Structure formats: C-alpha cells, structure tokens
Amino acid sequence: MSVRPLVLVVAPGDEEYRGYCLEQVADAYDVAVITTGPLTWETPYVVDHETVSDFGDVDGLITAAEAIAGRRPIAGVLTWNESHLTAVARLAEHLALAVTSVESVLTCRDKAAGRAAFARHGVPSARSITATSLDEALAAADEIGFPVVVKPGAVGGSIGVIKAEKREDLAAAYAFAARGVQLHGGDNASVLVEEYLDGEEVSVECVTVQGVTTAVAVTHKELGPEPLFEEVGHTLSALDPLLETVAPIAAAAVKATGVSGGIQHVEMRLTATGPRVIEVNGRIGGDWIGWAAWQATGLSLPRIAADIATGTTPDLTPTRGQSVAIKVLYTPQSGTLTKRSIVPGFAETAGWVHGPAWLMNAGDQVLLPPDGDLDSSRVGLFATYADTLDLAVARRTATANHITVTTSGPGAEDQ
Incomplete structure (x- = not known):
C-alpha cells in the first residue's frame, strides 16, 4: 500500500478546465474523489472513489467521505469548484480537517458579506447595496450614482454582471442579473448594485497558511466590450512589478473575510485612486490561471492547496521565470458550431x-x-508561453491566426 497521504477532492470538474489540478495533486499525493457519476478522465489519477447525487447535499458528502475513510484515513479535503465551496467546508469541518472556517467561506461566497467585511476592516473596495426588487435597485443606483454595476450576490464567472450607464439602463440590467441568480443560484439570492470601478482588472493569486497570506502572482484580465464583463484572455508573468503594490491589499482583503487557509483568487481594479478589491474567491482561479501560475513561476497551486489541506507547510519559492498568455475562444455570432480547429501540427x-x-x-x-x-458561449481556450510577456502575447496572436472557429448563419466569420 502507498505511504503517501490521501487527499479527498470533491467535484474535480472537467478535464478541459481542471484536469491539470487533479494531475498536479496526484503527482504528490494519493487522491480519492467524490463525483456525481462514474470515473472518466479522472481514472489515472485516482486510487479511490465514491459518488453522490448532489454536491450540495452535505449529509451525502459526509456519507461518501466516511466510506472512503473506512478504507483508508483521509489526510485532507479540498475542492476548486466555486459552487461547492460551502458544502465542502462543512464536510472538512465534520471530518476535523478544516483549514478555514465555514463562516469565512460564506463571507467569500456572499459578495454582499464580503463587501461588508472589507468596509469594516478598511480594505479599499466599491460601495455596494443589496436589492431584492427593481425599485430597490433604482434607489440604490440613485444613491451610489451612475454608472453602476449590477450583479448576482453569489455567482462566479462574471455571469449576470452588467454595467448600467444611466437610469434608463437599470431595468434591463436588473433583469439580466436576476436571471443569473435564477439560473445559477448561490449562497446569496439577491442582486447587488455597486459603484463602478474604472481601470484595469487584475486578480492576485494568494496562498494563506495559518492566517498568513502570501501573494504569488498577478493575472492581468482582458475583458470583452462593456456593458458586460466577459473574460476573453489573461496574461501572467513571474516577477510582475505590480505584485509588490497589490500584495498587501490582497492580503488585507483575505484577512477581512476571516479566511485562515487555502488558495485565494482576489479580484481587484487598478483605479485612479489605487487598487480596489472586487471580491475574494476561496479557490484556484479559473480559465487555466492556476496552470499559468505554475508555468510562469513553477508554483503548483493545486499541489500547494493539497499541502495546506493536509497540514504540510508548502514551499513558495518560485523555480521558473516565464510569462503566459491565455485566450478564450468565442464564435463571432450565436448559432450552430460548424467548425473549430487548429492547423494540424502547428x-x-x-x-x-x-x-x-x-x-x-x-x-x-x-x-x-x-x-x-460562459457555459453556452465558450468554444475552447489555449495558452502560449515564453521568457517575456511580449513574446508570449505575440505567440498567442500567431496561434490564434492558425485557429478557425465558425458558426452557421448569415455573416459568419472566422475567429
């Protein structure tokens, strides 16, 4: 029998987005997973497995985890799935394996609670008011002043997030955000009306061990046209000079939420008055951001998450100095996907x-x-890497020129 500690991963996700996470954890630990169906792509990385019908059913998770623990002790529990962070925190607490409190996870998941925590602790953020009706949203926007951002209270992936430039835009914006709440749920079923923060959007990838937060990378986000906030690309470089500026603000934001352990993806905007925090996500960033951090710095956030979950002090010494550019592939228009390909061998x-x-x-x-x-619009994604950011971005452009993505319908064009 293996002598490596066993890490339980709940909801490992799909191979395309999160395969690297499971692979990197399995490089250092034996892995058991809880899924909602039979193993598929996870099989090479897994030594044990249980299923549940619903990841939100904490009792079901406990039953599955205890079945695994009956065969072999579990050293740590983790997930990188935003939707299931709260349930997994409750599971870890039940198993006496929690590295942070359920309350702190709820504070991250509930964007209104997060904003309130930032305000209490003096973390620069945006003014935010909860609205449960269009009338309340209109009153909130009038109080804050236009433009405003309207968003679901606890949904990730920029789903339901929209800018309202003026009062006449607010009814449609509120309906858009409310639809995001209805379709994707979350720990807060309300809509938030917030101060619009102008400036570049970045995320700070953080590691927190026993209450001490270290910022290890900065991701520069590339967004589609407003009024939406669709993420269409990212860049990340080792030794980014911005890290020194944003690190203390990110650490203060994490501390304000009460999070004492794990990986955090802290989003902020670089405004004219300085960096201001949007939210703290208690997980590894999506869109391959964790992979980009590994490629650029040599630091494996999934491996580090497993270290923290098992009570092992992670090594946060970078071993590489590269840059990564990520592109998310969209079609030019809605319709039936007719082709998606890259030139063979490129x-x-x-x-x-x-x-x-x-x-x-x-x-x-x-x-x-x-x-x-994002679930209905993204056709794929790719990344390029190099020793400099300029070269990584140039390689991304060259790669995009070798990719074809088309839909049926009049006016369809290659992307």
Missing part, C-alpha cells in the same frame, strides 16, 4: 502552445452573451 511544431482545449463540438449550439453565458 502546436506540436511550435513547442510553446498549451492546448487548445475544446469545450464544444461541431453541431453544438452556441449562445453568446447577453442571451447566453
């Missing part, structure tokens, strides 16, 4: 392309925002 010959990972197949229906969201 990525293999180049040697600096990661992916592409395809999220849709020919024949699938694509529905772009505002009618759809």
